[in-house]
Amino acid sequence: MSLGQRRNDTLDAPLPGPPPAPLSGPPTSPGVPRQLARQLRLERRQAADPEELAARLEESGHTDDWLREHDLGDVFEVAARLYALKTGGPRPVVAAPIKLPWRRLWRGPMLVLIGLAALSSARGLGVPEAEAAVCAAAAVAWGLLTWGPLTWGPGAGQRWPRLRLGAVLGALAGALTALGLAASLGAASTPHSETVELWRSAGLGALLGGLYGLTLTAAGLLLALGRWRVAALVFGSALLIGEGLRRSAPDGWSAALAVAVLLGLVVTAVGAAGRPGAEPSPTDPDGDRSGAVWTGASRPGDGWASGLALAVLTWRVGAAALLWALLSLGLLEALAWWMQAHLRRLAGQPHAPARLLRAARWPVLGVPAALLVAVAAGSAAAQLGWTSLGWPGSGWTGFEWFGLGGAAPGALGRACGGALLSVALLQSTWLARHPRQRPRLTRLWLLCAGLLAAPLASWWLPLLLLVLxxxxxxxxxxxxxTTYR
Amino acid sequence: MTPVLAAAARRWVVQTASRPYLAIYTEALAELSGEDSWFRALVGGLPESRFQIEGLDPAAAGRLGTAQWPSTVSFSVPLPLPAADRRAAGARRERFETALADLVTVLAAPDPVSEASGSTFEAALAALSNLGNGRPLSPLLQSDSAARRVLDAWRGALQPAADALLDAPRPYPSRLSEPGVTEALALCGWLCRALRPLEAQPPAANLAHAVGGGAPGLAALHGWWRNATPFVLSEPQIALREHYLKEDRLKSNRAETANIRIMRLRFERRLAHTVYRRASALIAGSERVRRWQVQLGASPAQITLRSGGLRLSRPDWLSQPVFPEPTGAVVVWCGEVGPGANLETLLRAFDLVRRRRPEARLRLCAQAVGHADDLARCQALIVSLRLGSCVAFEVLPSDHSAADRAEIYRSAQVVVLSGSTEEVPAALLDAMTLGRAVAAVRVGGVPDVLGAAGLLSAPNDLLALARHLLRLLGDAALRRQLAEVGRQRAALFSADAWVQLHRQLYARVLTEETLKNEAVRADAGNPVGEFSPGDFEFGDEP
Known part of the structure; x- marks a missing residue:
């Protein structure tokens, strides 16, 4: 018996007749091809080649036998004839409106909350190494937060390696910071006790740096996974409990309770970050897998470089610079996302590259310019309002830094500086989406950090150069x- | 040792060895290791051959245990290539972009099936094979200049040339619209994945066997271009046809534009055409597959029809006597729950059956569930038809054994197949081997395999299916007769027949190709051949 035999060797069971094609009319009806053409009108419009129509004909029950009964030839001949018919042409694609991802605006305040919770628990410990360890771990976590492999799809299998990396790097950075701190204080009386003191500080710094590195990396993961409520609950509770204990705990117990708060914070944050669960969809603008400041990087170099520049700026003009940068981060990310979405939409239209370039300059250069004007104008308006109303608190250095302290010298310069910092962060956020630009960004931020550290006449000059x-x-x-990808 | 010297040494070792060295290209690595897999039968039946498995999916590498295989089998999975080759040498980049532009021009041409452009496509693919071959293509494809060349070529192909305006109108209306930059980038991104087989260095084997015409076919072509390794292509089902229909079934990639979809499918069609033309022999898994292969450019003389695709009947089941039938009127369906299974037709047909035979029972055994919705829909239909008392639905564990399946089939008087996305569903051969009467629908290669061993009806024809079920349930003599015929037919799909087919095919291809190479060398004035037909006779141990 040949394997090639078919159909005619089936038992003489009553065959069910013609296939269930939804066609009517007698065999050899001249209307059959027309009916087929009408039935497959959508498929004809989008068919890649005649064979695609043949596959669809077969799938809908139009076998060779049936088609031959209607004198139409085999399925491929029918498909070729159907494919050659006139079609309505490709349908125009209606682009979906671009929405600003508003939920990302919360990311800035969330970062501030996380930082405050860590600082609060460190202060409760009552040792100088603790605050230094928080700063070191924050720098490590900042770099990891901006690291592409971390922020792009931190799947369940990738989270624990990242957490381990955060802990190890945090421990190293904490030890080095503690050593620097101990060496600068130099309180020991003898060389021997100084060495012992250095080792003790380094050990303590490593331990605390590791713990804070773990906690802050877990916080970054929570933000990347879009688990906002969990992050707010964990770090908000830690802040409240830490502050409450610091103010009301009995003297002998404050350090022990602070240790308990720290350990609790580590366990809950790491547990929440490592817990399996739904991950944000890559197409959801609010839960975009980026989930963090910058995306797509293979190395966290530019993240740490910008962190260094911000640290130098903070040293130069006060903590309000860092606060401003952190608070505005969510808005800047949302704007960068919007710029890229706009570029993608432009690139989806059949423009020639030269025309596309002209059209793309509006969002990419226009949004930072608008932000510059808005922040500068906002600062100036607020400054006027503040000084004319004489509201309490106007003397706080933070307000002064934003240009709100009218009496302070250089207030306008500070307002311009704040606007320039915002624009630089926005441009950097957008550029960091493109892998080719990241090495350049790293070098630029390092150069900016160097210029900020140098005793130049004005601190906003390096920021101006950076923006340009x-x-x-x-x-x-x-x-x-490839920028339009 | 430099790579060139190493490759030459490897080639010399292979060519001077008398044991045939076979490279197997497949995407379905996990399927090879099954206890009744076709590859296991081949390895057991051709102990004189060495097999090198070239897995094309790096993610699947871990799913294949290497310890359980004899020493004649070795495995290779693609290693990640250095990605940072952005500053490729100017000449290489230029050659690459020219080939890419040719490729895109062919794909965007108004006539997607013209013979003339087929050779351009093949030349472009061969050039890309030369540029790959151990070096990454992805960095070149993901560059700005590649996107520009793709855009220019695509737009150029859509513009009617001046001389074409004077000629007859185009045979086909264009389905493609003017592309945007996004589409050029998306096409480059897709080509990164599609051309990945060209990035590897193909093994210097005597013969290659590609299982499927997509990526395995491209890998085999790569070996043919680079090492002149002849290849056999076996297709249990036409991958291209599956891709056409998958688009419709799943509506999967909604983000993909119509332009990209068309370009992608045209690439796959052109690739299938090129693979068929270059393959030394083709094994069609069914008559339908054979027809498609011929339509897509294969020579009918090259094709060997092997109904059943890669399915083999289990020798242990064949050697056992047929278990007696159960006394109850039990119908069993076993397979994957999904749109292709057409369980709705089966349930509606069984609803008619139980009106005539209230004692009849239907046992649905889901080996896998394609989508939770399909399962829910099926269960809802059972409820709405009030079949709960006579239909049992069970989902088999993923690690169920062949013995479990045998137990299920033996519990039936009749095995039913209401549809399948596969050319030949596994349940068909299993039921035939175990001596159970089959009522099936006429889809894919089912009629080829079933022959006279069952009753066939048209897909979706629930009245015919119900009639066949009633007839089989009511006629024990007919069931016995069908079971006997089924056992006899199942023997045709045994591992021995499978091995014999491949032994003959491999020997023929090796001999023909060797003689062809000899002739080419003689024409080129190089009569000192490195091969002789006797070198590659199967079964000759050194």
């Missing part, structure tokens, strides 16, 4: 088609 260079880089990035 980033503008040139943005324009250069637009001429690369």
């Amino acid at each position: 260079t980033l503008t040139l880089l943005s324009d250069d990035a637009l001429s690369d088609l």
